[in-house]
Amino acid sequence: MNRKTKDALTRAAQIHQKGCVTISLNTHRTGPDYLKDAILLKNLLKQAGLRLTSELGVKVAQATMAKLEAMAEGIDHAHNMESLVLFANTEFSGHVKLPIAVTDRVTIDHTFATRDLFRALHQKTEYYVLALSRDQARLFEAFNGNIVEELKGDFPVLNDVAGSDAAKQVMDRDWNTLVKEYFNQVDKALVKVLNEHPLPVVLATEARNVDHYRKVADKKEFIAASFNPSRQNLTPLHLVDEAWNAYAPVVKAKYDQRSQALEKAASAGKLFSDHNDIWKAIQEGKGETLFVREGLFQPAVLNNGHVELLPAEEREMRGAVDDIIDEMIERNRASGGDAVFVSGKDLDPYNGLALVTRY
Secondary structure (H helix, E strand, O other), X not given: OHHHHHHHHHHHHOOOOOOEEEEEEEOOOOOOOOHHHHHHHHHHHHHHHHHHHHHHOHHHHHHHHHHHHHHHHOOOHHHOOOEEEEEEOXXXXXXXXXXXXXXXXXXXXXXXXXXXXXXXXXXXXXXXXXXXXXXXXXXXXXXXXXXXXXXXXXXXXXXXXXXXXXXXXXXXXXXXXXXHHHHHHHHHHHHHHHHHXXXXXXXXXXXXXXXXXXXXXXOHHHEXXXXXXOOOOOXXXXXXXXXXXXXXXXXXXXXXXXXXXXXXXXXXXXXXXXXXXXXXXXXXXXXXXXXXXXXXXXOEEEEOOEEEEOOHHHHHHHOOEOOHHHHHHHHHHHOOOEEEEEOOOOOHHHOOEEEEEOO
């Protein structure tokens, strides 16, 4: 998922022209609920068509809708994740399935609304689960408590270092040496995956294996947590669920550190919460981290660099930017900044939006 999301974000972020349509919708992993997803998508497509015709004319609407409808026809809703995002204009189209909840909406602007892709890439809750026994090792990609996929290729790694006559070899050599050889094989396979797509690793194994594996691991810094599964042969779903219980406290600790940055920045005079102050700081390249309350969207008009916020019902009438926050995220990212999406009430004192600046 993450590699596809990153590719989609890169392509979509490079496009700047009128009529960029983004359709975001929540979906379902299992039936019969996923049967509702096609209906919701159809309704959002209809909404997109009406808006395109009204705002950009019949010719642009027909060309763009042809791409959107062709994509919709090719989507297998039986293999949906938590959400789906479609991008299209007269020259480009693409879609991606995400393991995060989104807000069902249609956005039409001069850029694509890439906030949800960015959020999926930067929530820092995607990780690998390395299920390691002394017989075999399997590797899973997960997001929060949900399984994304089991990685194949070099995995699973079977323990064949003892050969066919295991008893004889154990007599000839120390058992710990054989285990070390096997764990080395597993680690080489893991390192190949981490080199291509680095993520934290949660080690699912007996307690006695943890130290042995850490000693041979070439990338120890990626081992974020470990736990002893409640029983052998857990299903992937239950394995990832237990892995999340072990990794969630690590994620929360990192999140708390980022949240504390708000208080420190406010004390140091490096925090802005007014939309115009935030916009100006981002334009000047001062933005470090933009904190955004999840689900916050804000139409606005830009007049000579001034941000005028609009109620949702005036968006089409005023020719507004569909979501000024998405614009802020994009421009801050282009200047080397990042974004943190916050649930709960931490951003209530800042009306849901705050920027920590570099200076």
